[in-house]
Amino acid sequence: MIRLILIVILNALISNVVLNQFLGICSFLGVSRQIKASASLGGAVIFVITIASAVASILYNGILVPLHLEFMKMIVFILVIAALVQIVEMFLKKKSPSVYKALGIYLPLITTNCAVLGIAIDNIDKFGYNFIESVFSGFGTAIGYTIAIVLLAGIRSRVDEEAIPRPVRGAPVVMLAAALMSIAFMGFTELQPAIETVLKGVGQ
């Protein structure tokens, strides 16, 4: 249990998916105009990344490894994730139209979001997590994404009202805000050695 909580903290705060790993930058910069939209996108990302991590882990350990087809993982993952998002979309549309209305626009965006594919590959290549750990790692990553995008949206709603020199308006000021957030999140990296020691100690 401690292990799973630490995996979530590690992925959400320390190696934050956007501010530290630079995955999913486009939607991070593009959708962070309003807090409400950001929170909706965050919700959709939590939903999709958690499910995608679980499905990718099952496919890899259940089908690709027994057949010795590990090198096929990229092709399999990207197609499965793309199909998965469409299924999730259809399911939500039928079963809960209100959730679909809130998340609908953002679901297709996530299909080719590098964060989804990136964490599915990282779970296997970099960390070697098992099924449960992969799910929590995906969940933690998505929480980290949501925290980052909602915070950036908060900053942007203030920045937009300020008088900014012309060349800095638009993308540069958003990137500068992201840089400052990234510096703040670097503070968490001090925790990394401690958490990794505990993770090793607690074992599988």
Add this chain to the structure above:
Amino acid sequence: MKNKYLERLYNGLIKENPTLVLMLGMCPTLAVSTAAINGITMGLSSLAVLVLSNFLISVMRNVIPDEVRLPAYIVIVASLVTVVKLLIKAYLPSVDAALGLYIDLIVVNCIILGRAEAYANKHTPGLSVMDGIGMGLGFTVALTLAGLVRELLGAGTVFGFTVFPQEYAVGIMIQPPGAFLVIALFIIIMNAIGIKTRQHELVNSDGCDGCCATCAMRCEEAKEEVK
């Protein structure tokens, strides 16, 4: 006839530079620009995938049915990326260690799918290959430039050669925040000297215009449906 091919190179390198003007492929630009050499290797790997995918898609443009073209492109690109990844792992292990996951993620790079959708599926293989070379070189130049600035300011070196002692370097430039700072700086400079870029779309797109050709198209449909 020759001009048409050279025009593709000019277009990719300068007029529609994928990173600096079209603002595509931000994830790898920010992530691997920690050193100039990383920028070059990442740029060239992407160039290889882009040229081959443009060629294959252009050759098969009359065979692939229109309704399933995106999944078909994704499969083609993913296969090529797998080949490149395995080659790099076998022959250039140091590059694999430095770039790691970002080689895999070439598959979702919007420059590749974007060029397939915008150019290769409408033009002849020869032109498509030149378009791939132009765009790939444009991406490589931009990545190397960002890497050069970050490496110089952050470690005091250029391609590993010391320019000034490391004690005077600003360490944060090769940490994650430095990536945002350098790209912001590039856009500020281009705005100041009046080069038109898609920088406003980058931050005001509702995500529909940001990353990938695939999501851009599906996104418009979904917006209509929700309305």
